[in-house]
Amino acid sequence: MKIKSEIEIIQKKHKDSPTLVVVLVGENPASLSYVRGKERACLKAGINCLIYKYDKNVSEKELQKVLQKLNKDSSVNGIIVQLPLPENINEDTIIQSIVPHKDVDGLTTENLGLLAAGTPRFVPATPLGVQKMLSEINFQTDGSNIVIIGRSKLVGTPLALLLSSKSEMGNATVTVCHSRTKELSKYTLQADVIIVATGRPNTLTIDMIANNPIIIDVGVNRVEDESKKNGYRLVGDTDFENIIENVSKITPVPGGVGPMTITMLLQNVLKAYTNSTKIQI
Amino acid sequence: MKIKSEIEIIQKKHKDSPTLVVVLVGENPASLSYVRGKERACLKAGINCLIYKYDKNVSEKELQKVLQKLNKDSSVNGIIVQLPLPENINEDTIIQSIVPHKDVDGLTTENLGLLAAGTPRFVPATPLGVQKMLSEINFQTDGSNIVIIGRSKLVGTPLALLLSSKSEMGNATVTVCHSRTKELSKYTLQADVIIVATGRPNTLTIDMIANNPIIIDVGVNRVEDESKKNGYRLVGDTDFENIIENVSKITPVPGGVGPMTITMLLQNVLKAYTNSTKIQI
Numbered sequence: 194m195k196i197k198s199e200i201e202i203i204q205k206k207h208k209d210s211p212t213l214v215v216v217l218v219g220e221n222p223a224s225l226s227y228v229r230g231k232e233r234a235c236l237k238a239g240i241n242c243l244i245y246k247y248d249k250n251v252s253e254k255e256l257q258k259v260l261q262k263l264n265k266d267s268s269v270n271g272i273i274v275q276l277p278l279p280e281n282i283n284e285d286t287i288i289q290s291i292v293p294h295k296d297v298d299g300l301t302t303e304n305l306g307l308l309a310a311g312t313p314r315f316v317p318a319t320p321l322g323v324q325k326m327l328s329e330i331n332f333q334t335d336g337s338n339i340v341i342i343g344r345s346k347l348v349g350t351p352l353a354l355l356l357s358s359k360s361e362m363g364n365a366t367v368t369v370c371h372s373r374t375k376e377l378s379k380y381t382l383q384a385d386v387i388i389v390a391t392g393r394p395n396t397l398t399i400d401m402i403a404n405n406p407i408i409i410d411v412g413v414n415r416v417e418d419e420s421k422k423n424g425y426r427l428v429g430d431t432d433f434e435n436i437i438e439n440v441s442k443i444t445p446v447p448g449g450v451g452p453m454t455i456t457m458l459l460q461n462v463l464k465a466y467t468n469s470t471k472i473q474i
Numbered sequence: 475m476k477i478k479s480e481i482e483i484i485q486k487k488h489k490d491s492p493t494l495v496v497v498l499v500g501e502n503p504a505s506l507s508y509v510r511g512k513e514r515a516c517l518k519a520g521i522n523c524l525i526y527k528y529d530k531n532v533s534e535k536e537l538q539k540v541l542q543k544l545n546k547d548s549s550v551n552g553i554i555v556q557l558p559l560p561e562n563i564n565e566d567t568i569i570q571s572i573v574p575h576k577d578v579d580g581l582t583t584e585n586l587g588l589l590a591a592g593t594p595r596f597v598p599a600t601p602l603g604v605q606k607m608l609s610e611i612n613f614q615t616d617g618s619n620i621v622i623i624g625r626s627k628l629v630g631t632p633l634a635l636l637l638s639s640k641s642e643m644g645n646a647t648v649t650v651c652h653s654r655t656k657e658l659s660k661y662t663l664q665a666d667v668i669i670v671a672t673g674r675p676n677t678l679t680i681d682m683i684a685n686n687p688i689i690i691d692v693g694v695n696r697v698e699d700e701s702k703k704n705g706y707r708l709v710g711d712t713d714f715e716n717i718i719e720n721v722s723k724i725t726p727v728p729g730g731v732g733p734m735t736i737t738m739l740l741q742n743v744l745k746a747y748t749n750s751t752k753i754q755i
Contacts, residue, residue, distance in 0.1 A: 306587025309635070310627050336656040344638055346591050353634075354590065357625055357650050366661065368649040369638050375617040379664070380647065 196459050200239035203466070211466035212241040213271040213297065214263055216256070218282070219249030224275045231273075234455045240462055243269075249279045256282065257290045264292040270469055271297035271462040294468065297461035299351070308354050315461050320352035322453035323388055323409050328362050330442060332386070332407060335364040340380045342397065342430075343390035344371040348411055352388060377401065389430040397431040405441040411450050477740050481520035484747070492747035493522040494552040494578065494739075495544055497537070499563070500530035505556045512554075515736045521743055524550075530560045537563065538571045545573040551750055552578035552743040575749065578742035580632070589635050596742050601633035603734035604669055604690050609643050611723060613667070613688060616645040621661045623678065623711075624671035625652040629692055633669060658682065670711040678712040680720055689717065689724040692731050 204210055213235055217228050228244060235242035245259065256274075263269050272295045278284050288296075293303040299315035307314050327334055339356055343349035349369060357367040368380050372391075378401040381387050389397050390411035397408065412430030429446030437443055444450055485491055494516055498509050509525060516523035526540065537555075544550050553576045559565050569577075574584040580596035588595045608615055620637055624630035630650060638648040649661050653672075659682040662668050670678050671692035678689065693711030710727030718724055725731055 302584050302587035302591060304587070305590045306583035306585070309586045309590045309631055310583060311631075336654050338656075338660075344640070350590055350592075350635070353650075354631070357652070359625070359652075364652075364654040366649065366651055366655040368647065369634075370647055371638070371640075371645075373617050373645040374647040375619075379619075383660070 196456070196463055197238045199463060204239060207470075209470075210239055210241050211270045211462050212243065212268060213273065213462045214243045214245060214269050216245045216247070216259065216272070216274045218247045218251055218256070218275070219279050221277070224277075228275055231455055231458060234459060235462070238459050240459060251282075253282045253286060256287055260287070260290040264290075264295060267469075269295065270466040271295055273298045273458070295465060297458060297465050299461070300347070305346070305351065308351055308358075311358050311360075313355070313358075315464070316355060317347055317351050318454045318457040318461065319348050319390075319411060319450065320355050321457040321460070322450055323352055323411065324355055324362050325457060326409060326444065326450070326453055327386065327407070330407075334362050334386075337365045337385040338368075338383060339365040339386045339388065340368045340370060340384040341388045341390065342370045342374075342377070342381075343388075343392075343411070344369050345390065348390040352390070381406075391430050393430055394428050395430075395432045397436065399432065399435045399439055402436065402439055405439060408436065408440050408443040409450060410444050410446050413446060413451065477737070477744055478519045480744060485520060488751075490751075491520055491522050492551045492743050493524065493549060494554070494743045495524045495526060495550050497526045497528070497540065497553070497555045499528045499532055499537070499556070500560050502558070505558070509556050512736055512739060515740060516743070519740050521740060532563075534563045534567060537568055541568070541571040545571075545576065548750075550576065551747040552576055554579045554739070576746060578739060578746050580742070581628070586627070586632065589632055589639075592639050592641075594636070594639075596745070597636060598628055598632050599735045599738040599742065600629050600671075600692060600731065601636050602738035602741070603731055604633055604692065605636055605643050606738060607690060607725065607731070607734055608667065608688070611688075615643050615667075618646045618666040619649075619664060620646040620667045620669065621649045621651060621665040622669045622671065623651045623655075623658070623662075624669075624673075624692070625650050626671065629671040633671070662687075672711050674711055675709050676711075676713045678717065680713065680716045683717065683720055686720060686722040689721050690731065691725050691727050694727060694732065 215228055232242045263272050272291050274287055288300045291301055293301045296304055297315055299317040304315045308316055334356055341349050341353055353367045353369045356363055356365045370377055370380055381401045382403045384406050386407045388409045392412055394414050410429035410431045414428050415425040416428050418426040427447045496509055513523045544553050553572050555568055569581045572582055574582045577585055578596055580598040585596045589597055615637055622630050622634055634648045634650045637644055637646045651658055651661055662682045663684045665687050667688045669690045673693055675695050691710035691712045695709050696706045697709050699707040708728045
């Protein structure tokens, strides 16, 4: 892994390692599992990962104080707040309390604005992961027809900005479809790449594709399954089992975009570290 | 005009008027003419318009000092810097020196980020003007197929964010085409609305449209014309004279988007005023 070897250089040359702080509120089981995954990946790559756990009744003010302290702490390079937060806390207020140059999730207004301006600093990890997957299979986004289904602030919107930007892995002609799109298949039937990020199983079915497109499935949905111990299984946003017959490539759920997203988070932490220390690797 | 009557209420009730400062550097004739247009529109609507003119050799530092002073001056509600600036000045540095809540051109990273997040404060006047035109002809953007040609930070990109956002005059399925798009007509032939913002005459020709779309032409190009006194005439980005046969509506150049853009600037200044004074109209 390139990130790991770059961090080894930092450790050898500078006797130092990047540090990520993950702020976690409450006991949401999915959140706990995501945070554990991030922690494991950080440690494997040589990134210090500090988990700050707070009771679900922590106040917005207290959290803001914690973030203000982390913002000022020069030993902390990246800060993420695991979402969702409990209902009594305004998520946007908390996210915007992170200083933009430590916002490795790319969720602050400043980092979103820099992306929209074509001069990105930190791009959210999921869109970055999708772009990385296309690059790893040597797909030329330049001039291609890419349809994104979903316009969320976390995935669809930044992904559209990223893939249509004037850049090496950009320059695609991007259409953003969503719940108000009429005749969705009119768009998907013509696409070279379809990226599905709706959070709804079977958003994309076999009748909606043609000419063996590449499908990237960002969804992670729990579907009841009595044959499983925990009573459910994870599925994506596509009808994977049927659709797989007519695609050139498709990402599985689980195992597709998820792990790549974590890698992109590590990359952002490394970038935050090198930006702040001005270390050249 | 709704803006004018709202300002009359402010003037009557509060003995006050909104104030816009336009910073103008050098003697670019097109810029002078644009600024004069804005000044005239402001005065007509009851907005104070102060033009700060600087020699083309003014330094970046001096301009930043001017902006810092304007940022702090509570009698100033909106600030715009007329672009382009002379080459020795970094445009982005200057634009980012404007405090976001007076940035009525919507060009700072914070305002662009708020638009991308779906919670806009100031949207650039040209995209707002395009949206307003669609609303004035009672076109339902919701569910429509809109193709934007051009991905600039000033027009194409914010327009795509605006028209695809979850909002009353949004909810369109938007495709952003640009110089790297292959088979542009594949997209334009299917569009309900085509918005052209490339700065290149004849970007859109009659063979590229079908089913009488609505065309909004954002381009303003000077084309040599010996029959004119000044040796040129203004044209848009479409082949207007031929295309007009097969459209349901089309905006002329000059006279289409331009005047609407100025109206939207006034609306942003009024919004800056009411935001800062908390006056309810």
